Amino acid sequence: MKSGRKEIERLEKSNKSAYLFLAPYILLFTAFIVVPIAIAIILSFTNFNTIQFPKFIGFLNYINLITQDEVFMQKVLPNTVVYAIIVGPGGYMLSFLLAWALSQLTKGPRTVLALIFYSPSLTSGVAMAVLWKILFSGDQTGYINSLLIRLGVITEPIIWLSDTRFLLPIVIIVGLWSSMGVGFLAMLAGILNSDESLYEAAAIDGVKNRFQEMIYITIPTMKPQMLFGAVMAIVNTFQNGAISVQLAGANPTPNYSAQLIVNHIEDYGFIRYEMGYAAAVSVALLGIVYLFSTVSKKLFKED
Amino acid sequence: MKRKFRISMIASAFLMLVSLVNPPVKADAATPYKTYTENGYGRIVETQTAYTPLKTITKIGELALSGASDLKITDDGKIYVADTGNHRILVGDKNGELLAVYGEDVLGQPTGIFVADDKTLYVADKAKKKVFVFNSDGQVQNEYTKPNHPLYGDGNDFKPTKLTVDHSGNMYIVCEGNTNGIVHIAPTEGGTFLGYFGTNYTWVSPVDLLRRIILTDEQRARMAANIPSTPTNLCIDDKGLVYTVTQGEKTTSLKKLTIAGKNIIEPDAWDELPAAVSTGNYENIFVLSENGYIYEYNKEGSLLFVFGGRDDDRHRIGLFKKASAIDVDKNDNIYVLDSEKNEIQVYQPTEFTDLVHKALYLYQNGKYTESKEPLSQVIEMNSLFDYANLAMGQAYLQEENYPQALKYFRLAKDKDGYSDAFWEVRNIWLKRNLVTVILIIVFAVVLWKILKAFDRKTGILVPAANLKKDVFSNRLVSQISYMFYFMRHPIDGCYGIKREKRVSVLSANILLLAFMILYLINKYAIGFIFKTVQEGRYEFFSDVAYVVGLFVILSTCTYLVCTITDGEGSYKQIYCSFAYSLAPFIVLKPFIVLLSNAVTYNESFLVQFSDFLTYAWIVILVFLSIKEINNYSVKETIRTICLTLFTVLIALLLIFIIYVLVSQVIDFIQAIAGEVVYRIESI
Structure with missing residues (x-):
């Protein structure tokens, strides 16, 4: 009798079945996320050129990163922070406003438009080459050069994608354009899910316009989706890098004018084969992303 | 940074006022003009005399000049003068003795000359529409007329006014009325037209731009054509770079053109009426204005000295009526031709200028260590000569002595250099x-x-x-710390101010005081590269008056407008909510100021971004407090704000009028008192 009760207790408290159900995810997560991160952290303490066995060098990579790598401190980090500050919150607000605007439409147009807004983040590589490279083409046949010359603003074409003054702003514009990603879809779903009766109640309580509805009802009810969107926006902006290299056509970008952290990692990892140093930079990136997502979680979880 | 020379007029007017009070300095007595330079803030300031008038040449031999318009000095000290009115070219030595006369019966109106290294003389003759080339014996060796080339343009006349020639004999000719640019002719086959060179650009104003977008082609054709201006004068240096001056072009009035015709400098200061340009022995550039001002720039177009001026019929040596040509000899003496006084004025550099030139020469050739000695002598003679401080900073930067470079860049007010040096200093500190x-x-x-x-x-x-x-739990402390809550929850915060008595006038005043102090700290202790005020200049009283006055006027006017637009707020509530709206400034600004002292231009966006955040936050708080305290809708709030701004304008006008009236009354009383005292004394 006594042992029977214990048996029941043991069964009740054990989470065997739960672990069984979790197993596939845990296996995949470990294999593709946890192990690579662990290896990256280990590699970041070594000098590794992909041919010889990694040599342990302690914190040297990190010390070099902060004190010796002038390109990182003078160009890459400022570029990345500017890019993240503008594209992160900017793209986030844009996603929210667009999601909110789309939610006001009927189902048919909404689906089509949502697909259109979502497509840049899906097809970015191809679309970028086709669309933006033609727009910002460096000779007078490029759309923007041609327009400006015709209006008399400039007299000779600007080589947009090699000019160190314009490359980063262009990358930021393209980044904003392609920032309507998963976060956008999640917010759209969140807005569509909100309770209709709440809006009715609010209307009775004196809410006058759509803007007030948004402030007082929509945002408070969809906090989880907002949080998800914010975290995704931050992670995505810090991990963006393909845009600048694709637009400039080379890594490193001209005079490092639009070099982001990810480009810097690729530069060291896959061009110079300094894997240990590249791993150290990616661990630093991990730290930055973690820091910012913690801050955004704090911001949205409060109250 | 770029400003016209007119500033110096104001400065000289001011200095004249000063000199009425103080006896004039002795240095001024020697020269009839003052010498100016540009300081690190881009202002024209007076400096010690750079050049003194040496002598005046009124005649070459026994021949007087008439309407002379060009002058060249050769390396061996011969002076060539285009004696335009007498249709000839005179050659003299540097004492004014006549050596030769060229082209007596050939030339019509010689306005521009050039002397090649082998003493070949090129003359641009406007009346004959030709360029004559004389060999050193005075014989006409060649003549060039209008190029017979389709690209020259059939409708363009060929009236050469000035010219210069490079080492291989290619001529750069300025033609009157030809807006296409400088005519570039090679000597081969009796003159081959190579094309136009160094064309000036036109500028499209926003209004023109708008017109171009709106108007039809037909209407556009009727608009006044936007034609680039013709260069006024030109010269060439030993490297073959051509310098042009153009009247009325501002920043491109002086251009330094590469072989490809691309401009590579932008002068710091410019004159409206440049007449001639020449290069010195240290790649320095001299520009002469028609009014007689002589500008000396270094090779990058930074202003070193301005001196000279217009002669107002007092015939003082060293001033001009209509200056027309300038050249420099091997000893750095400047020769300036006055085509109205028909004389050549010679200036010699002072010891100070010689030192500046020596330092310039060493520094530009990369001999940074050697250049430090003359530079320090220059600084010793004039510690406010910012160009020397800047060069000193650069020299130390090249030597990787960063703390010293930092010091000199700060003295020179050069923010770029300061930022670079600071980056290195900080990097070294971080490493350690x-x-x-x-x-x-x-x-x-x-x-x-x-x-x-x-x-x-x-x-x-x-x-x-x-x-x-x-x-x-102390009442006052809790009232003050209420600002943190107010910052984050402005709507509830306003309710707290309005209904729950969470704040008092005392706490609002304390916040205002904190704001005041932080405003001053922000203004005077912010990092050097963000500083907007001059170093060592403090205006605490006017700052305090300015901030307090603005705050009181704004809150009062808002209250006045609110009372007539159905606002619910009392003056106390509006005053308190405004003071609490300044909370982001009080909370964030200390960190921004600290940060600004630790960043360089690389990270300056951090400071700018947090500044933007602070001010945007304040604006939102003010907007919401007006709205919530008075229980307005958004539309009513915007209307109230517009009305308030208008009221503020009227109030300021009123204050101004009262100020003027009161000062008049005070003047009147003073005058009467003075009169009374005078009468009593004279009895």
């Missing part, structure tokens, strides 16, 4: 101390955790927590 700093932080965090864990068991921190609670 980074590990220590990280260890200290880790140690502090660990210590704090241990203390917390310890506190949970023994309650060692309970007294501290109680003290904190006591402090915050």
Whole structure:
């Protein structure tokens, strides 16, 4: 009798079945996320050129990163922070406003438009080459050069994608354009899910316009989706890098004018084969992303 | 940074006022003009005399000049003068003795000359529409007329006014009325037209741009054509770079053109009416204005000196009526031709200028260490000569002596150089101390955790927590710390101010005082590269008056407007909510100021971004407090704000009028008092 009760207790408290159900995810997560991160952290303490066995060098990579790598401190980090500050919150607000605007439409147009807004983040590589490279083409046949010359603003074409003054702003514009990603879809779903009766109640309580509805009802009810969107926006902006290299056509970008952290990692990892140093930079990136997502979680979880 | 020379007029007017009070300085007595330079803030300031008038040449031999318009000095000291009115070219030595006369019966109106290294003389003759080339014996060796080339343009006349020639004999000719640019002719086959060179650009104003977008082609054709201006004069240096001056072109009035015709400098200061340009022995550039001002620039177009001026019929030596040509000899003496006085004025450099030139020469050739000695002598003679401080900073930067470079860049007010030097200084500091700093932080965090864990068991921190609670339960402290709540929840915060009496006038005044102090700190202690005020200049009283006055006027006018637009707020509530709206400034600004002292231009966006955040936050808070305190809708709030701004304008006007009236009355009383005193004394 006594042992029977214990048996029941043991069964009740054990989470065997739960672990069984979790197993596939845990296996995949470990294999593709946890192990690579662990290896990256280990590699970041070594000098590794992909041919010889990694040599342990302690914190040297990190010390070099902060004190010796002038390109990182003078160009890459400022570029990345500017890019993240503008594209992160900017793209986030844009996603929210667009999601909110789309939610006001009927189902048919909404689906089509949502697909259109979502497509840049899906097809970015191809679309970028086709669309933006033609727009910002460096000779007078490029759309923007041609327009400006015709209006008399400039007299000779600007080589947009090699000019160190314009490359980063262009990358930021393209980044904003392609920032309507998963976060956008999640917010759209969140807005569509909100309770209709709440809006009715609010209307009775004196809410006058759509803007007030948004402030007082929509945002408070969809906090989880907002949080998800914010975290995704931050992670995505810090991990963006393909845009600048694709637009400039080379890594490193001209005079490092639009070099982001990810480009810097690729530069060291896959061009110079300094894997240990590249791993150290990616661990630093991990730290930055973690820091910012913690801050955004704090911001949205409060109250 | 770019400003016209007119500033110096104001400066000289001011100096004249000063000189009425003080006896004039002795240096001024020697020269009839003052010498100016540009300081690190881009202002034209007076400096010591750079050049003194040496002599005047009124005649070459026994021949007088008439309407002379060009002058060239050769390396061996011969003076060539285009004696335009007498249709000839005179050659003299540097004492004014006649050596030769060229082209007596050939030339019509010679306005521009050039002397090649082999003493071949090129003359641009406007009346004959030709360029004559004389060999050193005075015989006409060649003549060039209008190029017979389709690209020259059939409708363009060929009236050469000035010219210069490069080492291989290619001519650069300025033609009157030809807006296409400088005519570039090679000597081969009796003159081959190579094309137009160094064309000036036109500028499209926003209005023109708008017109171009709106108007039809037909209407556009009727608009006044936007034609580039013709260069006024030109010269060439030893490297074959062509310099042009153009009247009325501002920043491109002086251009330094590469072989490809691309401009590579932008002068700091410019004159409206440049007449001639020449290069010195240190790649320095001299520009002469028609009014007689002589500008000396270094090779990058930074202004070194301005001196000279217009002669107002007092015939003082060293001033001009209509200056027309300038050249420099091997000893750095400047020769300037006056085509109205028909004389050549010679200036010699002072010891100070010689030192500047010497330093310039060494520095530009990369001999930074050697250049430091003459530079320090220059600084010793004039510690406010910012160009020397700047060069000194650059020299130290090249030597990697960063702390010294930092010091001199700060003296020179050069923010770019300061930022670069500071980056290096900071980098060195980081290399040395980074590990220590990280260890200290880790140690502090660990210590704090241990203390917390310890506190949970023994309650060692309970007294501290109680003290904190006591402090915050103090009425005034809680009122002040209400600003943190107000910042984050402005709508509820306004309710607290309006209904719950969470704040008092005293706490609002304390916040205003804190704002005031932080405003001053922000203005005077912000990092050097963000500083907008001149170093060592403090205007505390006017700052305080300005901020307090603005705040009082704004809150009063808002209250006045609110009372007539159905606002519910009392003056106290509006005053308090405005003061609390300044909370972001009070909370964020200390960090921004600290940050600004630790960043370079690389990271300056951090400061700019947080500044933007602060001000945007304040604007939102003010907007919401007007709205909530008065229970307005958004539309009513915007209307109230517009009305308030208008009221403020009227109030300022009123204050101004009262100020003028009161000062008139005071003047009147003073005058009467003075009169009375005078009468009593004279009795």
